[in-house]
Amino acid sequence: MSIGKHAVEQALCDPGASINLMPLSVFKKFGLGDPYPTMVILQLADRSLAHPEGVIEDVLAQVGSFIFPADFIILDYEPDQEVLFILRRPFLATDQAIIDVYEEKMTMRVDDRLEVFSMYKTLRLPTHYEGLSMISVVKSDVMSLVPYMSPVDPLERALIGDEKDNEDELMEEIEQALNMSCSYVHGFGRFEKLDMPITLTPPKPSIKEAPNLEIKPRTTHLCYAYLGNSKILPTIISSSLTEVQEEKFLLVIREHKKTIGWTIAK
Structure with missing residues (x-):
């Protein structure tokens, strides 16, 4: 898409929009003249109200090989660097635009002239990045971390196959751990006998x-x-x-x- 001598890589065609919207900064950059004053008040997506700077009429917008006149509302806002313009539904209806979601194509027809756009190429990754992320990897001394990574419990070391100690020492530690647990279980069930007479009759x-x-x-x-x-x-x-x-x-x-x-x- 291009407006005058200025090329626009991407524009948002919103079927739910009722106006063509152009940022004030882009309008000044393109030098399209003086806008006409307007009494229109816009209600944004966050329910806030905004008063446009004006409206410019009959701007020649070229899409492919087609050239259409369009009216733009000029609004002072921070535009998305990937999508500078928002085109309304009547703009698509003017040139009989048909969007095929399955084929990922948009067909624009005026009389006997036809223009087909690939939606896949249009929705490619952005060429500009607003921010970059970087991960720094520091090589650490792995051997110095082994004592902290190796489990202390002998039974746990045996289950995960840690061969830090030899087999005899490992079996001795496991046996000690099992004996400690068995003594705890045996001592848990002890009780004292009470010297009270046993009566069979209630x-x-x-x-x-x-x-x-x-x-x-x-x-x-x-x-x-x-x-x-x-x-x-x-x-x-x-x-x-x-x-x-x-x-x-x-x-x-x-x-x-x-x-x-x-x-x-x-």
Whole structure:
């Protein structure tokens, strides 16, 4: 593509764009005259608004052997060095451009004239590089790093085939490591025997055979009440209850003591 006497290696044909866009720096470089003022406000991809410097009309743009008049919006922005211009969808419709994605070709036709462009050649690697990366390789003394690279654990050295030590010393270290692990496993299962009588019969519930318990003194707001005769099966109640309230409470508890599962451990 070329505009006037200036060749443009690459331009972006955006089917979604509604305008032809030219950077202000390129416009001044090409010397295309004075732009006309415009009231157009552009909304960019980041949702920000930009006011163009103006518009220039009927610029002759040559694509291949075809020459088309095009209007460009002039905008002050930092252009991509690989793509200086953005061409809108009507520009492609003017010359009946057909893009074949499978064949990687773009065909432009005007009347009986035909021009075919290779998309593969158009999208070749850029000729300019904005930045370069460099990796410096320093040759190090490999032998000095061997002690740090060699595993310390004897079992690990045996598994990866490290022959730093002779076979006898290696087997001796492995045997010591295995003996240490075995002694740890054997000592882990030790237990002490408790001198307690073994009873085969399970203990009876307290509601059937109440144990003799030592009653401990309580605070002034609590007192003991007994569910069984002869002061057995004690329970703790509030000392603020009246005699009638206490009798009603104990009556309900005695009727449901099996359901409650009242037990006392010896």
